[in-house]
Amino acid sequence: MTELTTTRLPRGFRAAGVACGIKDGRTPDLGLLVCDAPATTSAARFTRSGTQSAPVLLCRERCDLGGIRAVVVNSGNANAATGLPGLDDAAEMQGAAARAVGLEPESVAVASTGVIGVPLPVDRVRAGIESAAAQLRDDGEADFADAIRTTDAFPKRASVEVSLRGGPVRLSAQAKGAGMISPGFATLLCFVQSDAAMSAETCDLLLGVTVKRSFERVSVDGQLSTSDTVVLQCSGESGVAIDPETEDELRFGEALDSVLRRLALQLVRDGEGARRVGRVVVRGGDPEAVESVARSVANSALVKTALYGGDPNWGRIVQAVGMTLPGTAPLPVDVTIEGVSVCSRGAAVPHDPAALAAAVAREEVEYEVGLPGEGAETELFFSDLGHDYVSLNAEYTT
């Protein structure tokens, strides 16, 4: 697998990003991405929220999710909690994009991200779609990635080439994140393109597995979004086919995994106001306990503020563990921070506080938690909680 720095999309894809006036009229806020290959296959995943945005509801009900040819995305407005008028607006957005690129509406996926509860200015969106359709280019990836940002400090992209039996295939992906990011599936917008040829079933299988290992393993603020959408599209234009249960499927899956994990980590690193990244690894005998402890640690306001402050306050790790496992006291929990054992079988372990303080002042801090038993293990990446998160979310309507 080779990393690429190009903004040229895999064969068969074109994209554009424009400012349509949802934001300030200058900042890009509408992205359009089209696959020109009629045999495109695809798969998608959406937020599990009970209050899904109109575009998510529309995609689930009115898209051919195995044959998505185009995606149209706006930022600055989530079109969520907008009721039936919001669904009409999402359908209007889908129809306008379909007309602009000459496709059937059901082959166009729609996504919106931004403030919740405000009607979508659909006239501006329609004009933006026409403008974007006129600007579609095979090197339009950077513009597209820029247009889907909300509070993201930087655009998130990744592009790789994978050598398969039949030749090389390309894989590109663009994501946005920043806030309302929580493990629990699909916690953001992410669009992935490949020129490999594969069935929609293979698309779905590979996307399902790799999303679980990437976007489900990160948390910024423990808040599941209304709008999370991940779409994988394969144009087949490389001429390289990926068949089920082959070495090629495995290699392509590994590349997809690597790309999505990289983007997921970028989301954490660019969590709203984030300064440091925490990685918690939990091991034990009960898979459910291992998972809930990892989430409890990653979402603890006390752990996150300690991470922000560079404070080796491991007592808060113990507290977060105990909180999620009622009825187990006294729990023989082990805690290791950056390789330094600080708590063994529930009791403090003498250690050099200065060395530990230096270790937790680094950009990434690893916490290992040991529960009773063996055989289950999980990890979660999480951002810290600092003044900039408070400022961003208290002073601006995001």
Added chain:
Amino acid sequence: MTELTTTRLPRGFRAAGVACGIKDGRTPDLGLLVCDAPATTSAARFTRSGTQSAPVLLCRERCDLGGIRAVVVNSGNANAATGLPGLDDAAEMQGAAARAVGLEPESVAVASTGVIGVPLPVDRVRAGIESAAAQLRDDGEADFADAIRTTDAFPKRASVEVSLRGGPVRLSAQAKGAGMISPGFATLLCFVQSDAAMSAETCDLLLGVTVKRSFERVSVDGQLSTSDTVVLQCSGESGVAIDPETEDELRFGEALDSVLRRLALQLVRDGEGARRVGRVVVRGGDPEAVESVARSVANSALVKTALYGGDPNWGRIVQAVGMTLPGTAPLPVDVTIEGVSVCSRGAAVPHDPAALAAAVAREEVEYEVGLPGEGAETELFFSDLGHDYVSLNAEYTT
């Protein structure tokens, strides 16, 4: 029920608070409270955490919880995650208090609050106990309440008189809170005294019911503590007996309820760095959904920062609701803020944004959430999330 401003404890009780040197040597950090009546009855509740502090484990295993005569409490060190040596220290603290006031160890409850994972300086505690025992006074309540504080900005006390059939009885309570406060039973330290006479069973019944309606309905940071302890002691020294299933039991229960709810609200108001208090009321047909939605809203970092910023960002309420009810989309949720309907059946309702902005800038903000169905209702009080919470928890080891 009459509120009292006195710091004189109910008949039969004496208390003291001293500085024993766990903190800086000047700040009070050890409290002792004793009931001189041999017929004292009592009840207690403890944190559900799996990583309970040594004092909690000790109380559960080595106290006669229906006959607690004395409580000894230190602040500045939680004696949690301290293993077997921590248990020995807690037992030593219990024994020293028992000797100092001439009681059996099993009638002395122990509580510790402060930093987790640091050995308790038990020699200082022992000396502090002797000093406190020499200073026990029937008007020592303020000193005791002061000594149990950690990051609390102000001491939390309440004192009332209730007129019963057989005459007046007194009820006093002292609490500490600030951080690691979450609904889910017993989320703090709270000590309650009365000179009413009642069985230990009645104590237990009344304490169980009123704790559910007070400390279980508040959240500062969604973090369940290792150390939560609530103790109710009744000296019987008023000569007024409270029998089961009587009008007097009801009236006393109401007074206890009122006192504990007032202290619980003080905890929220004094949540670490808190500026505003939110009250979320959730109604619907499914009691479990109603409870989980209330917790999701109260613990959302996005809702809490909006409350801090005085931002009427009701989209975050909708998001928090949807997050906790996966598989229900599109959920017809209603949201009302300070009486203004902003979302009806999942769709935005036009309203005056200036009036709403003014309403959410008040000291207390009420959010009402309507889910489908009828018959279930709950409420939660929560503090906001602001810069002072970050500073307190990032810059200090608390």
